[in-house]
Amino acid sequence: MIRCLSALAATATAATTLVAGAALAGGTVPAPAPAPYIAPLPAEESWGGFYAGLSFAGTDGVVESVVDFDIEGEIYGGFFGYRVDFGSYVLGGEISVMHGEIEDNITNSSIDTIARSGFEFGYDLGSALIYGTAGVNGFYGSNTGLGDDDDMGYFYGIGLDYRVVDNILVSVDLIRHEVTDFENTGVDIGLTSLGLGVAYEF
Secondary structure (H helix, E strand, C coil): CHHHHHHHHHHHHHHHHHHHHHHHCCCCCCCCCCCCCCCCCCCCCCCCEEEEEEEEEEEEEEEECCCCEEEEEEEEEEEEEEEEECCCEEEEEEEEEEEEEEEECCCCCEEEEEEEEEEEEEEECCCEEEEEEEEEEEEEEECCCCCCCEEEEEEEEEEEEEEEECCEEEEEEEEEEEECCHHHCCCEEEEEEEEEEEEEEC
8 A cells, every 4th residue: 555655656757847847948738629609689679669750752642422532742751660570570559750742633622630649560571671550540641522631541551671770760651541421422532652761769
């Protein structure tokens, strides 16, 4: 037993002497290999929060009465909304007010303002958000000869938002507006708009 312990001690002493000798001779003990670099994952895009912006739209539609006639024009205005991001899906609500002049080709009467309030259901594509939207709209006109020149209806459509840089969005939407029995006159108004917008996320 004593002989075994003596052998182990001699081996340890010899190893220590060799390492010390290598160090004195200018040698180095190999350093451990560095850990591999792992790049951080990019932050996920978020579509949640408040936003507001400006938009412009061209419109085209039909007034259905005893004699049907076309209406068309341009509108512009502002909008604001709020969204909640659930990961792949996004829910939100938006209010917009658009002014302009949408005239018919018979009497030159016009719809001057369209106000909308609705909900959005979207799918998160990363830097882009595609969504469907629906809600209520109000038409406010002048010289229509249809009572108080305003009435409520509904709208539905689709849209796409794209994040250009942080907090800045550009958008395009295609919206169908409907008002039936305008001011109880039996006149129905159907109007389609193609809009472009830019918004800031807060």
